Amino acid sequence: MSHFAQYQDGVYADATEGRLPSLPYHHEQLRDMAAGRLEPGPFGYVEGSAGRERTADANADAFARYALRPRSLRPGAEHSGDLGVTLFGRRYPSPLLTAPIGVLEQVHEESELAVARGANPVGVPVVLSTASSTPMEEVAEAADEWWYQLYWPSDDELAESFVRRATAAGASAIVVTCDTKRLGWRPRDLSLGHLPFLRSQGTANYFSDPEFRSRLKADPEPGGVFTEAVFHFLGAFASKALSTENIARIRQWTDLPVLVKGVVRGDEAADLVDAGVDGIVVSNHGGRQIDNAVAALDALPEVVDAVGDRATVLFDSGVRSGADVAVAMALGAQAVLLGRPWVYGLAVEGAAGVEHVLRATLAELQITAELMGKDAAELDASDVTRRP
Ligand SMILES: Cc1cc2nc3c(=O)[nH]c(=O)nc-3n(C[C@H](O)[C@H](O)[C@H](O)COP(=O)(O)O)c2cc1C
Ligand SMILES: O=C(O)C(=O)c1ccccc1
Numbered sequence: 001m002s003h004f005a006q007y008q009d010g011v012y013a014d015a016t017e018g019r020l021p022s023l024p025y026h027h028e029q030l031r032d033m034a035a036g037r038l039e040p041g042p043f044g045y046v047e048g049s050a051g052r053e054r055t056a057d058a059n060a061d062a063f064a065r066y067a068l069r070p071r072s073l074r075p076g077a078e079h080s081g082d083l084g085v086t087l088f089g090r091r092y093p094s095p096l097l098t099a100p101i102g103v104l105e106q107v108h109e110e111s112e113l114a115v116a117r118g119a120n121p122v123g124v125p126v127v128l129s130t131a132s133s134t135p136m137e138e139v140a141e142a143a144d145e146w147w148y149q150l151y152w153p154s155d156d157e158l159a160e161s162f163v164r165r166a167t168a169a170g171a172s173a174i175v176v177t178c179d180t181k182r183l184g185w186r187p188r189d190l191s192l193g194h195l196p197f198l199r200s201q202g203t204a205n206y207f208s209d210p211e212f213r214s215r216l217k218a219d220p221e222p223g224g225v226f227t228e229a230v231f232h233f234l235g236a237f238a239s240k241a242l243s244t245e246n247i248a249r250i251r252q253w254t255d256l257p258v259l260v261k262g263v264v265r266g267d268e269a270a271d272l273v274d275a276g277v278d279g280i281v282v283s284n285h286g287g288r289q290i291d292n293a294v295a296a297l298d299a300l301p302e303v304v305d306a307v308g309d310r311a312t313v314l315f316d317s318g319v320r321s322g323a324d325v326a327v328a329m330a331l332g333a334q335a336v337l338l339g340r341p342w343v344y345g346l347a348v349e350g351a352a353g354v355e356h357v358l359r360a361t362l363a364e365l366q367i368t369a370e371l372m373g374k375d376a377a378e379l380d381a382s383d384v385t386r387r388p
Contacts, residue, residue: 007083007094007122008363023348023356027320027341030357034344041194042106046343048188051291055284059318062295066327067387074373081370083362085335085377087312088173088257088278092145093123094362095329095376098354099286099316099337100149100175100261102131103202108346115346116143118354122362127175127337130162131202140169147173149261151180152246153236161211163253174254175281176247179262181238184289197234200224206233248275259314262289264299266306269313279312286317286339297328301381304332322364329376330383 014021024030035043049056074080083094098119104111111133112126119126125145128136139146148166153159163174189195196202200223206212207220207229215236220229239246250258259279263269269280282303284296296317304313315333319325325336338361345353369376372383 007359007366011359011363021356023345023353025360027344030341030344030348034347037347038107041189041192042196043347044188044192045103045106045194045196046101046340046347048186049287049291050184050186050289053287054291055289055293055295056287056318058293058295059284059287059297060320062297063318063320063324063327065387066297066331066384068323068326068330068368068372069383069385070372071383072371072373077373080372080374080378081366082375082377083366083369084375087335090172092125092335094365095333095335096325096358096362096365097125097127097147097314097335097337098342098358099339100127100129100177101339101343102129103133103196104129104343104346105133105201106196107343108350110350112139113142114351115342115354116146117351118342118345118356119358120144121355122358124358124362125172128166128171129202130205131197133202133204135204135208136166136171137169137208140171145172147171147175149175149177151177151237152239152242154239154241155211155215155236156239158206158209158211158236159239159250160253161209162205163250165205165209167254167256171256173257173259173279174250175259175261175279176250177261177285178242178247179283179285179289181240181242184285185291186288197237198226198230200227200230200233203229203233206236212236244271244275247272247277251276257312259312261314261316263303264294264296266302269303269311270306273307273311277311279314280307281314281316281337282333283316283337297331300328300331300333322361322366323368325361325365326368326372326376326379327384330379330381332381334377 085095126143127147130151148171257278261281314335315328316337342354342357345357
């Protein structure tokens with residue numbers, strides 16, 4: 001086992017010795033605590049989903065419809081519970097990564113730096129959003145291991161600049177999000193008039209980019225409201241012409257593994273793999289883009305089947321616990337991105353809150369794998385069933 005393997009030891013030692021956690025272990029309790037700390041706008045931004053929020057509900061329901069099938073006496077089970085995985089030829093201590101979350105300055109003043117400081121001690125890589133509140137080069141200094149998530153701008157030279165910057169700054173993979181050509185219909189934000197981008201939030205990578213700046217008459221003003229830079233950002237944010245062929249061009253800019261995030265169909269996954277993509281992140285963006293869309297978990301087996309062993313499949317959307325991670329892995333995910341849960345940890349306690357959520361998720365995953373009689377990477381379709 002790797003030296004991070006005994007995630008549960010620290011949690012139990014703390015409880016035994018009376019060092020009780022200041023944060024709850026249940027997602028819903030932590031969410032409610034965060035709701036008390038954040039202003040309604042930022043809380044609604046994080047918690048909200050598209051339309052009537054049926055996709056987000058479906059993500060949770062999908063987990064409730066699967067059940068784990070422990071095989072307690074499996075031969076060799078006494079050595080089970082290792083969480084290590086190999087992704088793109090690199091060994092990781094666990095299958096957990098932090099999902100890319102934009103505009104974190106509305107959640108905590110230390111934003112991505114706190115995320116990195118919370119993720120490092122538990123060996124969890126950070127997937128950094130293009131819409132981060134800290135320039136990627138500064139996050140690179142703080143994070144032991146990070147991947148870069150690209151929102152493909154309408155300006156290809158800016159896309160190239162972002163990918164080259166991320167590669168130069170030490171990212172280990174590029175994750176192109178394909179489900180956000182524009183933001184979805186988000187009634188909570190619209191009702192509150194909460195549109196952080198108009199106030200320059202989440203623009204650090206853009207405002208610090210030489211290509212982006214070269215398009216402006218005046219230097220961007222941090223925090224500026226409705227400025228030239230803000231309008232340029234809104235226009236540049238996402239390409240409407242993103243296609244499988246366009247994504248393949250990223251190869252000219254980087255040698256890093258390329259993943260595409262936001263895929264929920266086997267046919268689309270197969271096309272992407274044919275075009276040379278190394279990985280697929282099955283995700284519906286936590287239900288934030290289209291109301292009444294397929295639950296990400298229900299799309300996972302189809303994508304795993306379509307991709308076979310030609311690419312790596314990761315998963316997010318609706319993961320709330322270590323047991324959920326185990327279900328996603330049993331259905332074929334090789335790694336899992338955790339989203340909203342750590343954002344609430346960040347809101348309540350900064351880096352320590354992020355660490356609390358990640359450590360608890362990993363501790364539960366480890367205990368679950370051990371009780372299942374397997375290492376996490378060995379979980380397969382025989383380990384889950386549909387609830388009757
Ligand atoms: C507040 C918020 C901001 C997000 N920002 C991004 C982003 O910048 N880039 C991206 O690819 N996905 C973004 N996502 C989607 C997440 O990466 C992930 O797919 C989603 O949170 C998974 O759903 P869950 O948190 O309900 O598990 C965001 C999600 C939330 C909640
Ligand atoms: O809010 C989101 O879901 C999201 O993906 C996003 C998009 C642009 C900037 C910041 C976050």
